[in-house]
Amino acid sequence: PGTHWREVMEIEKLDIYNAKSGKFVTSLYGLKSTSTILDVKKSVQQQKTVLHPGRQEVRLEQKGKSLQDSDVLQKLGIRSDSKLYVKDLGPQIGWKTVFFAEYAGPMLLYLWIYQRPWLFYGDKGHSSPISLCTHIAAGCWTFHYAKRLLETQFVHRFSHGTMPLFNLFKNCTYYWGFTAYVAYHVNHPLFTPPSNLQLYAALAAFLLCEFGNFSIHMALRNLRPPGSKERKIPYPDSNPMTQLFNAVSCPNYTYEFGSWVAFTVMTQCLPAGMFALAGFYQMAVWALGKHRSYKKDFKNYPQRKAILPFLL
Amino acid sequence: MQAEELGWPTKRESLKKVYLFLYNLWQFVGFIYVISVMSTRYLRDGPESMEGTYEAVGWMMHLCLMTQFLEVLHSLTGYTKGSVFEAIVQVGGRGIIFFCLIEGEERMQTKPVIFYLFLVWSLIELVRYPYYLLRVYDVELSFITWLRYTIWIPLYPLGFIFEGVVILRDIPYFDETGKYSVALPNKWNFAFHFPTLLRCYLLFFFFPAMYKMMNHMYHQRIKKLGPTSWKKKFA
Numbered sequence: 001p002g003t004h005w006r007e008v009m010e011i012e013k014l015d016i017y018n019a020k021s022g023k024f025v026t027s028l029y030g031l032k033s034t035s036t037i038l039d040v041k042k043s044v045q046q047q048k049t050v051l052h053p054g055r056q057e058v059r060l061e062q063k064g065k066s067l068q069d070s071d072v073l074q075k076l077g078i079r080s081d082s083k084l085y086v087k088d089l090g091p092q093i094g095w096k097t098v099f100f101a102e103y104a105g106p107m108l109l110y111l112w113i114y115q116r117p118w119l120f121y122g123d124k125g126h127s128s129p130i131s132l133c134t135h136i137a138a139g140c141w142t143f144h145y146a147k148r149l150l151e152t153q154f155v156h157r158f159s160h161g162t163m164p165l166f167n168l169f170k171n172c173t174y175y176w177g178f179t180a181y182v183a184y185h186v187n188h189p190l191f192t193p194p195s196n197l198q199l200y201a202a203l204a205a206f207l208l209c210e211f212g213n214f215s216i217h218m219a220l221r222n223l224r225p226p227g228s229k230e231r232k233i234p235y236p237d238s239n240p241m242t243q244l245f246n247a248v249s250c251p252n253y254t255y256e257f258g259s260w261v262a263f264t265v266m267t268q269c270l271p272a273g274m275f276a277l278a279g280f281y282q283m284a285v286w287a288l289g290k291h292r293s294y295k296k297d298f299k300n301y302p303q304r305k306a307i308l309p310f311l312l
Numbered sequence: 313m314q315a316e317e318l319g320w321p322t323k324r325e326s327l328k329k330v331y332l333f334l335y336n337l338w339q340f341v342g343f344i345y346v347i348s349v350m351s352t353r354y355l356r357d358g359p360e361s362m363e364g365t366y367e368a369v370g371w372m373m374h375l376c377l378m379t380q381f382l383e384v385l386h387s388l389t390g391y392t393k394g395s396v397f398e399a400i401v402q403v404g405g406r407g408i409i410f411f412c413l414i415e416g417e418e419r420m421q422t423k424p425v426i427f428y429l430f431l432v433w434s435l436i437e438l439v440r441y442p443y444y445l446l447r448v449y450d451v452e453l454s455f456i457t458w459l460r461y462t463i464w465i466p467l468y469p470l471g472f473i474f475e476g477v478v479i480l481r482d483i484p485y486f487d488e489t490g491k492y493s494v495a496l497p498n499k500w501n502f503a504f505h506f507p508t509l510l511r512c513y514l515l516f517f518f519f520p521a522m523y524k525m526m527n528h529m530y531h532q533r534i535k536k537l538g539p540t541s542w543k544k545k546f547a
Contacts, residue, residue, distance in 0.1 A: 185503060190496035270502035 009033040011073060012080045016044060019087035022062050033074035037067045044086060054162040057087040092162035099152040102171050106179040107145035113183035114138045124189055133193030137186050137267050140206055144259065147210060155217050157224065178275045185271045194268040202266035209258035215241035216252035233298055246302075247309035249291040253283040254307055284312060328391060333448045335382065340441035342376040343434045345369070350431060362427035366414070370421065373430060376437075377403075377410050392444075398528075406433070409475050412492060417485045420478060429474040436467050461533040468529065472522045479514060483507045 014028040028043045041053035057066045060076065062085050067076070078084070114134075116125035185191065193199065219242045223232050234249075236242040244251035260276035284307050291306035305312055321329075346369045353361035353368060380403050386392040387399040409429075414420050443460040446453060484507075486492065492506040 185496075185501050188496055188501075188503070191501055192497045192499065268499070268501060270500040 009074075010080070011035065011078065011082075014040065014078070015081065015083050017062070017083055017085045019057070019059055019062055019085040025086070031073065033072075033079075035073050036069060037071045037073075038069035040073070040084065041069070051086075051088060052092075054092050055089050057089055059085040059087065061085065089164060091165040093165050093168055094162055095158045096152060098163060098168050098171065100149065101168060102175050103145045103148045103152065105172060106175045107142055107149070109176055109179045110138065110141045110145075110183045113180065114187050116187055116189070120184055121189065126189075128189040130187075131191065131193045132196075133199050133267060134187055134191060136199065136203060137263070140203070140263060140266070141183075144210065147214065151214070151217055155221055157221060157226065174278075178278065182269065182271045182275055185269050186267050192268075194266075198268070199266055202262045206259055206262035206266060209255045209262060212241040212244070212255035213252050213259065215239045216244070216255060219245070220252070231297060233294065233301060244309070246304070248287075248305050248307055249294055250283075250287040250307055253287050254309070257283060257307070283307060288312075329448050332386070332391060333445060335379075335386075336441045336444045336448065339376055339379065339437065340445065342372055342379075343437040343441070345372050346376075346430060347434045347438065350427065350434075354427075359424070362424040363422045365427045365430060366421040369430065370415075373410065373433075374415070377406060380406070405475075409478060413478050413482050416491055417482055417489070419485055420482055423478075423481065425474055425477045425481070429471070429478065432467050432471045432474060436463065436471065439463050458537065461529075461536050464526075464529045468525060469522065472518070472525075476514060476518055479510050483510050486510070 009032065011031040011033060012029065014031055016025045016028060017023065018025050026044075026047055028040065028047075031039060031043065037058050038053060040058060041051075041056045044056060045051050045053060053069070059066060064085070113120060116130075118125060219237050219239065220234060222237070223234055224230060234245050236245045241255075242251070244254060248254050257276065257280045260272070260279055264272040264276050287307035291304070295301045349369050349372075350361075350365060353364070383392070383403055384396065384399045387394055387396045414426065420426070439456070439459045443456050446456060486507045492504075494502060494504040496503045
């Protein structure tokens with residue numbers, strides 16, 4: 001009963017197959033029963049240098065689940081002459097690189113359009129003064145993305161080191177495209193701001209939601225100590241903003257949506273509303289997935305919704 | 313109840329089939345009408361008949377294309393197989409061309425491209441609807457199936473091109489009338505310039521869309537008819 005250590009055995013030969021085609025690729029030599037999947041990946045890379053470990057997915061079955069880098073071969077039942085499947089995930093790019101492109105881009109692009117460049121507005125660019133609302137909106141937009149950049153650098157802990165390169169183009173198109181679309185309207189010479197009451201009330205809501213979102217990020221960071229792979233149910237901590245965990249699995253997305261709704265009300269701008277909705281759709285998909293995975297992993301998971309309290 | 317246990321279809325299934333059969337039949341008849349009137353007019357007046365095409369059959373096209381929106385619902389409710397997204401793209405694309413670009417601009421209605429476009433659309437539908445009619449009752453006539461999965465090869469590119477011509481020639485008209493466009497300032501701080509959207513479609517989406525569509529039909533053809541059926545004949 002339980003695990004007991006056998007002596008370390010040589011795994012003389014390990015056969016590697018291509019997960020996409022099912023065909024035999026090569027054999028690896030010199031691994032041990034205590035070697036990990038990461039060792040397997042490094043060994044593969046020795047034969048094909050372009051396949052760095054982050055680009056490989058190793059499986060026991062051709063269409064099976066991905067194995068973890070830390071999995072030990074002996075525990076997986078792998079012996080000499082066993083088969084493993086490797087999938088090439090394509091060119092990868094680091095998460096941090098992606099996030100900087102996705103967040104710095106919108107921030108700088110918005111600030112550029114805020115200057116009312118000739119390229120977007122022609123000669124009429126400076127035909128009317130910039131309203132207070134437009135100034136505040138530029139401030140909020142910048143604040144939001146600056147916060148994201150700082151969080152990427154200092155707060156978030158990433159579970160995967162890299163992501164597919166194609167995602168960079170897809171995501172940047174989304175972020176930069178919408179930035180240009182919203183910025184064009186809010187900074188337009190013919191932009192009509194709402195009443196000051198609406199402006200300030202929405203600004204307050206925006207800042208509150210930004211703080212809420214940050215609070216959740218901090219709580220999630222503290223949930224998993226560095227280097228650990230332990231998964232835990234998130235609960236509210238001493239910060240009152242984290243009480244939202246009692247209502248939803250992903251309050252960070254709830255607050256984020258709140259920020260963009262506030263921004264829309266602040267600017268009374270339909271394109272901003274479209275951006276809020278598009279973001280909500282994507283975040284709802286992620287939240288529902290996360291919620292499902294929480295419920296699957298934890299039998300005692302509390303009664304919560306995924307992203308909208310009582311609704312979704 | 314007993315009948316169901318014996319394997320007879322439920323009343324609901326039968327009614328569903330009748331509905332689908334009637335739907336496809338109605339559409340088929342509509343397009344037969346369009347083709348018949350267009351051919352008769354052409355046989356009588358030659359190319360001069362093209363100018364009056366919209367006047368003669370536009371109303372029937374309008375009816376058929378309006379009813380075609382039901383195809384999205386058919387997909388959504390599972391009455392027909394096939395993806396909802398595909399149905400939306402097909403019906404929506406045609407809808408914009410017809411309802412916005414043709415019905416929305418009188419000067420477009422008398423152009424010869426309308427004759428060619430209606431002709432191509434009708435020919436495609438004259439093959440598609442009989443195929444579906446038979447499929448409702450799980451019948452497949454190999455000739456109809458072959459037509460359905462082959463005739464797109466000349467007709468889809470032609471359709472795309474004629475639609476492109478309509479769009480291109482409509483741009484200056486919509487620039488002038490400002491129809492479907494929204495200008496600043498307004499309460500919702502929203503601007504929309506329809507001609508710019510049309511230009512962007514032609515510049516960035518026209519060829520990729522045509523490529524994707526053709527590729528999709530090509531794969532469907534292989535699935536249905538087997539790889540390059542002509543190769544078997546000449547092998």
